[in-house]
Amino acid sequence: xxxxxxxxxxxxxxxxxxxxxxxxxxxxxxxxxxxxxxxxxxxxxxxxxxxxxxxxxxxxxxxxxxxxxxxxxxxxxxxxxxxxxxxxxxxxxxxxxxxxxxxxxxxxxxxxxxxxxxxxxxxxxxxxxxxxxxxxxxxxxxxxxxxxxxxxxxxxxxxxxxxxxxxxxxxxxxxxxxxxxxxxxxxxxxxxxxxxxxxxxxxxxxxxxxxxxxxxxxxxxxxxxxxxxxxxxxxxxxxxxxxxxxxxxxxxxxxxxxxxxxxxxxxxxxxxxxxxxxxxxxxxxxxxxxxxxxxxxxxxxxxxxxxxxxxxxxxxxxxxxxxxxxxxxxxxxxxxxxxxxxxxxxxxxxxxxxxxxxxxxxxxxxxxx
Numbered sequence: 001x002x003x004x005x006x007x008x009x010x011x012x013x014x015x016x017x018x019x020x021x022x023x024x025x026x027x028x029x030x031x032x033x034x035x036x037x038x039x040x041x042x043x044x045x046x047x048x049x050x051x052x053x054x055x056x057x058x059x060x061x062x063x064x065x066x067x068x069x070x071x072x073x074x075x076x077x078x079x080x081x082x083x084x085x086x087x088x089x090x091x092x093x094x095x096x097x098x099x100x101x102x103x104x105x106x107x108x109x110x111x112x113x114x115x116x117x118x119x120x121x122x123x124x125x126x127x128x129x130x131x132x133x134x135x136x137x138x139x140x141x142x143x144x145x146x147x148x149x150x151x152x153x154x155x156x157x158x159x160x161x162x163x164x165x166x167x168x169x170x171x172x173x174x175x176x177x178x179x180x181x182x183x184x185x186x187x188x189x190x191x192x193x194x195x196x197x198x199x200x201x202x203x204x205x206x207x208x209x210x211x212x213x214x215x216x217x218x219x220x221x222x223x224x225x226x227x228x229x230x231x232x233x234x235x236x237x238x239x240x241x242x243x244x245x246x247x248x249x250x251x252x253x254x255x256x257x258x259x260x261x262x263x264x265x266x267x268x269x270x271x272x273x274x275x276x277x278x279x280x281x282x283x284x285x286x287x288x289x290x291x292x293x294x295x296x297x298x299x300x301x302x303x304x305x306x307x308x309x310x311x312x313x314x315x316x317x318x319x320x321x322x323x324x325x326x327x328x329x330x331x332x333x334x335x336x337x338x339x340x341x342x343x344x345x346x347x348x349x350x351x352x353x354x355x356x357x358x359x360x361x362x363x364x365x366x367x368x369x
Contacts, residue, residue: 026079071109083122086125088128090113095157129166134296142247144298150163186243187244208250227308246314
């Protein structure tokens with residue numbers, strides 16, 4: 001990607017938060033993923049006075065002041081003292097995590113950070129959830145506004161946790177007067193990520209559920225970091241949706257990716273996904289399929305009104321995603337070994353799905369013995 005437009009970069013580098021004072025910013029989950037990228041970005045910004053990095057291990061940003069602890073530890077309040085803004089990115093959305101443990105970490109961690117931030121005199125907390133909280137539904141508007149009702153259910157990976165975090169965000173200003181909470185909701189996140197939605201593009205065929213209306217909107221991690229920086233610098237607040245401009249229809253995705261579709265009846269696709277997940281063969285519950293069936297595209301109007309623009313297009317992010325997943329092979333969310341992948345690639349997705357069904361039958365027989 002080329003560097004940002006000089007005028008955009010200049011505006012970013014010379015706009016300061018309300019009052020003109022450079023803030024001290026704490027970032028949780030600062031050692032890996034989006035947290036590591038944001039920590040590096042903020043530490044290099046002339047608009048930021050100091051970055052305080054919090055994680056269970058030290059990351060690579062030497063310019064940050066590091067504190068090594070679990071975000072659920074109440075001692076975090078002392079580490080946040082002196083910070084103006086906290087960006088909470090210490091979330092576990094790993095497909096391989098135990099669901100109960102993941103929820104306990106995500107919800108308790110967010111509760112602790114919000115309470116600790118208020119006790120430490122922090123005036124702003126920035127949380128990051130996902131545009132998935134809007135739900136993927138056939139009657140969704142294209143695009144959804146930030147104020148659209150959150151109609152997701154807890155049936156998809158991690159979405160129940162994100163909905164609870166959204167509830168905590170709404171309650172926090174009432175529980176802690178003076179605390180401002182901003183929530184950033186990215187579209188399908190791409191750039192070193194591994195989710196049920198990025199694994200969709202590792203399949204030998206793109207599964208399309210008959211009668212559905214798939215549309216695709218992506219968000220590159222660099223653009224998410226830019227949106228988080230806007231929130232940190234108080235250029236925008238409230239609930240913020242972030243993603244590439246516009247969206248891609250399923251036919252466009254198939255043309256750009258060169259991956260052909262396999263269309264299945266809804267009952268077959270959802271039933272197979274539910275069975276495979278129930279016996280532990282796939283990490284993704286059937287609820288994840290909804291996000292490949294129906295639209296959940298967001299407008300990002302609040303960020304746009306504040307002057308933020310996505311640097312990446314949907315086409316560019318899809319190209320990067322396809323490059324990232326090269327050599328990986330997934331069927332209904334389950335990564336295949338090299339031998340299985342070779343067979344799936346040769347025989348096509350239909351045979352691969354039949355093979356998955358055979359695995360289900362074998363597992364059932366094993367349980368009856």
